[in-house]
Amino acid sequence: MKFMNSPDEAVPHTEVMLGFSANDRSFNELIGDVHTEVRKEIRGDEFDLCIMYDGLRRLTNEDTLFKNSLWLIPDNVLIGTGASEALRCRMEHRNVPDYTQIVIYVEESEDSEEVRDALDCMFPRESYPRVYIGSSRDFLIGQVRNYATMMNPRVNPDDAPTWIMRWNNDVCRKLRIYRRGA
Numbered sequence: 181m182k183f184m185n186s187p188d189e190a191v192p193h194t195e196v197m198l199g200f201s202a203n204d205r206s207f208n209e210l211i212g213d214v215h216t217e218v219r220k221e222i223r224g225d226e227f228d229l230c231i232m233y234d235g236l237r238r239l240t241n242e243d244t245l246f247k248n249s250l251w252l253i254p255d256n257v258l259i260g261t262g263a264s265e266a267l268r269c270r271m272e273h274r275n276v277p278d279y280t281q282i283v284i285y286v287e288e289s290e291d292s293e294e295v296r297d298a299l300d301c302m303f304p305r306e307s308y309p310r311v312y313i314g315s316s317r318d319f320l321i322g323q324v325r326n327y328a329t330m331m332n333p334r335v336n337p338d339d340a341p342t343w344i345m346r347w348n349n350d351v352c353r354k355l356r357i358y359r360r361g362a
Contacts, residue, residue, distance in 0.1 A: 189345065194227075199253075226333045
């Protein structure tokens with residue numbers, strides 16, 4: 181990864197969805213299905229959408245973690261007995277690249293309303309504008325579809341290359357800081 185001097189350098193682009201489940205097979209299958217459905221809709225050959233499932237394992241590897249700007253997180257990784265304190269702390273302290281979009285999926289259950297309220301308190305929209313919280317497959321598909329549309333230079337030729345360049349350069353700056361140990 182290197183600094184870009186022009187939006188033209190951002191095309192073609194491969195976007196990676198990064199899943200953060202704790203070996204949650206049903207969540208991995210869900211985001212795999214979402215990926216497949218959205219990927220079928222991508223137009224042009226200037227953009228591709230891939231998926232990685234091991235975001236939790238990569239929490240201490242900024243080099244890999246920061247290079248993926250769409251994070252999909254199930255609620256049980258942020259709240260409850262199986263919660264990842266490291267991920268929650270990273271998000272609360274905004275130790276995430278500025279242009280990263282985070283989608284939190286609240287699984288339907290008898291306490292899903294309380295879980296969603298807790299997540300809304302942890303990540304209020306006014307303080308975390310790039311964090312989206314929802315609880316349906318359609319919600320996930322919509323968020324991934326919107327993100328893919330925004331990032332696809334064929335669909336969004338005026339803004340996507342500039343947005344990709346800004347994200348790329350923000351990540352490069354952050355990685356340089358981490359590599360220096362600052």
